[in-house]
Amino acid sequence: MTASSDTPPVSKPTRIAPIVTPDAKFFWDAADREQFVGQKCGDCGRFTFPPRPMCPFCHSLKRQEVPLSGRGTVHAWTVPRHPQPFGFKEAPIVAVIQLEEGIRMVSNVVGIAPEDMVMDLPVEVTFEPTMNNHKVPVFKPRAR
Amino acid sequence: MPRTFKEAAIAGIGATEFSKASGRSELQLAAECALAACQDAGVDPHEIDGMITFTIDNSDEIGLARCLGVKDLAYTTRIPGGGAAAAATIAQAMAVVNAGLCKYVLIWRAMNERSQYRFGQNPTNLSGYTGGHGTGSLLWCIPFGAMTPASWAALQAARYMHTYGITNRDLGYVSVQQRKYAATNPKAWFYQRPITLEDHQNSKWIQEPWLRLLDCCQESDGGVALLVTSLERARDLKQPPVRIVGACQSIPYNVEVISNYYHDDLTVMPEAIGTARRLYAQTGLGPADIQAAMLYDAFTPHVLMQLEAFGFCGKGEAAEFVKRGGIAIDGRLPVNTHGGLIGEAYIHGMNSMAEGVRQVRGQSVNQVKNVTHVLVSSGMAGAILGKA
Numbered sequence: 449m450t451a452s453s454d455t456p457p458v459s460k461p462t463r464i465a466p467i468v469t470p471d472a473k474f475f476w477d478a479a480d481r482e483q484f485v486g487q488k489c490g491d492c493g494r495f496t497f498p499p500r501p502m503c504p505f506c507h508s509l510k511r512q513e514v515p516l517s518g519r520g521t522v523h524a525w526t527v528p529r530h531p532q533p534f535g536f537k538e539a540p541i542v543a544v545i546q547l548e549e550g551i552r553m554v555s556n557v558v559g560i561a562p563e564d565m566v567m568d569l570p571v572e573v574t575f576e577p578t579m580n581n582h583k584v585p586v587f588k589p590r591a592r
Numbered sequence: 593m594p595r596t597f598k599e600a601a602i603a604g605i606g607a608t609e610f611s612k613a614s615g616r617s618e619l620q621l622a623a624e625c626a627l628a629a630c631q632d633a634g635v636d637p638h639e640i641d642g643m644i645t646f647t648i649d650n651s652d653e654i655g656l657a658r659c660l661g662v663k664d665l666a667y668t669t670r671i672p673g674g675g676a677a678a679a680a681t682i683a684q685a686m687a688v689v690n691a692g693l694c695k696y697v698l699i700w701r702a703m704n705e706r707s708q709y710r711f712g713q714n715p716t717n718l719s720g721y722t723g724g725h726g727t728g729s730l731l732w733c734i735p736f737g738a739m740t741p742a743s744w745a746a747l748q749a750a751r752y753m754h755t756y757g758i759t760n761r762d763l764g765y766v767s768v769q770q771r772k773y774a775a776t777n778p779k780a781w782f783y784q785r786p787i788t789l790e791d792h793q794n795s796k797w798i799q800e801p802w803l804r805l806l807d808c809c810q811e812s813d814g815g816v817a818l819l820v821t822s823l824e825r826a827r828d829l830k831q832p833p834v835r836i837v838g839a840c841q842s843i844p845y846n847v848e849v850i851s852n853y854y855h856d857d858l859t860v861m862p863e864a865i866g867t868a869r870r871l872y873a874q875t876g877l878g879p880a881d882i883q884a885a886m887l888y889d890a891f892t893p894h895v896l897m898q899l900e901a902f903g904f905c906g907k908g909e910a911a912e913f914v915k916r917g918g919i920a921i922d923g924r925l926p927v928n929t930h931g932g933l934i935g936e937a938y939i940h941g942m943n944s945m946a947e948g949v950r951q952v953r954g955q956s957v958n959q960v961k962n963v964t965h966v967l968v969s970s971g972m973a974g975a976i977l978g979k980a
């Protein structure tokens with residue numbers, strides 16, 4: 449089986465919507481527009497994830513919301529078999545994605561069967577719909 | 593009370609039965625285990641003047657104090673981080689006794705985690721992930737189907753297992769040993785029910801291809817309490833005093849309790865490495881001075897990673913250490929001799945703290961010979977317990 453992101457959903461999305469906090473609102477708002485953005489310090493230029501109000505390196509409060517390349521590799525992955533995660537028709541591939549910008553986030557890998565999964569698989573961002581008309585960034589295999 | 597430095601000791605331990613359906617309120621479980629800890633020590637519960645629990649314990653200090661008839665509470669605090677709080681409660685109690693702030697500090701954790709709500713199932717209330725609950729970045733996991741502790745733990749374990757070529761079968765040796773300990777512990781849920789490696793391998797995938805059912809701790813109802821006082825006072829009480837030789841927390845930068853994916857090297861537990869470093873510096877002791885360990889075992893890979901963090905074996909070597917009988921009763925370091933959270937019960941690590949006390953007292957059903965120091969660890973915190 450493959451959980452493909454290429455086939456449009458035929459019924460209403462069942463994936464749970466993101467839990468939006470004030471400091472991460474820009475991230476989820478961008479995802480709704482199918483834009484993948486991250487937080488970069490306006491002073492020292494370093495990336496942080498998860499988003500936060502202060503740069504931990506230079507303590508600047510200047511947050512830049514910048515487009516990320518959307519490219520990364522699979523740093524860790526698992527298939528939650530039991531219980532079947534709420535909102536998924538088939539068990540998803542959950543992964544820790546190592547992004548090119550040097551930060552990591554938890555997401556899904558779509559468009560590949562679990563038996564074909566390998567560590568450090570090159571991936572790129574795509575988007576999937578959730579309940580309440582939101583979207584979340586997920587990742588699909590890309591050519592090396 | 594003049595504030596002079598006082599050595600701290602654990603004078604009492606108490607527990608309810610461990611079940612899947614307690615049939616009574618969490619507050620009642622808390623009251624019962626607290627009373628049992630006081631009776632074990634021979635201390636009147638009215639005299640308790642400090643109370644410590646986990647941020648996520650559902651019982652109020654006031655509610656519990658009203659059950660016990662606590663006359664005048666001098667200190668209360670709660671520790672974040674889910675089960676990571678287990679050994680941290682001991683560090684807190686030690687500190688307030690050291691500082692002369694309290695005479696008798698009650699530590700408790702009581703929950704109907706099986707009959708009332710289940711950590712191992714999909715969440716029904718997302719408000720716990722929004723902050724103030726010590727749960728870190730779990731809200732960044734939920735929309736992607738990582739909704740249970742096993743899924744969060746598997747993402748941690750995956751990189752470790754991949755890097756060192758550790759298979760799920762290798763993890764099975766941890767479960768088999770802990771169920772062997774539980775099998776001879778009448779208090780354990782899995783009393784007289786040992787498993788084989790084949791049972792482990794035949795259990796269903798929870799997180800494929802990393803964790804099977806028998807890599808996961810149980811879900812349990814029950815309560816466990818400890819009573820901490822000064823070493824001086826403990827010497828006059830009912831039980832042999834168990835000295836808190838050292839205790840500490842460690843939460844290094846970018847580490848969080850279980851959705852712990854943001855620090856540099858996912859093949860180690862930086863929090864356990866930090867706890868080890870701080871604990872060994874505080875006590876002047878090292879791995880060679882420790883004869884038994886109670887290591888937080890929500891999932892089997894955590895046991896391996898803590899064995900490495902505390903220096904009982906080198907990086908990536910813990911699976912082989914366990915396979916060769918290293919954590920067995922006659923091994924180099926007997927681990928989780930009550931059966932752990934896997935075999936005895938899941939009281940959020942506090943039942944493992946109690947087993948550490950029993951090992952020092954010489955009261956364990958699986959007693960290790962010639963114990964002078966026992967390590968108790970919940971990853972982000974640890975304590976070394978010793979004879980007085």
Ligand SMILES: [Zn+2]
Nearest residue numbers: 489492503506
């Ligand atoms: Zn900065």
